[in-house]
Amino acid sequence: PRSIWLSRHGESNFNLSGQIGGDADISERGELYARRLPELVAQSAGDTKLTIWTSTLKRTIQTARFLPFEKLEWKALDELDSGVCDGMTYGEIEEKYPEDFKARDDDKYNYRYLGGESYRDVVIRLEPIIMELERSENILIVTHQAILRCIYAYFMNVPQERSPWMEVPLHTLIKLTPKAYKTEEERMPAKI
């Protein structure tokens, strides 16, 4: 049966500072994950030849760069656009846009950042990605938290409204294998 592999990018300098969005480089720990990833993938996929899909942002490209496979960059895999809040911490957002902060907490799936996107928007822009995934084989996607939550919910048959709360940790390779009645899941944390 066909499997799909998913991974967030390695820890970025923005993850360290608690800033959202942006186009930061990966941190030293993120770099360790990037260097460990080929081994993790080999453990999970054996000698299956994979194709790597990343976003167009540096942290995913840097994370995937040691994988010995063909790579494709998709704009549609870029992180949820946080608009005017891009580059801010949650604390700064709460201070500067208290009503928005609360509105997001009340309805995280539908909340659209000023000048940016909602999870609902992301689900729509991921449609071509999902279609392409459905007719491809042996894809490893290295992308961002919000994006992976939506892709994960899709393959796990979880209603998209719940995607904002899916648990997709850093430095963990996820293997999904769709079966007739449910999708099998395997998680391999990198010990770094």
Ligand code: F6P
């Ligand atoms: O903090 C990392 C990050 O990927 C941000 O860039 C992004 O805005 C956020 O996570 C998405 O998570 P949430 O929807 O829970 O804020």
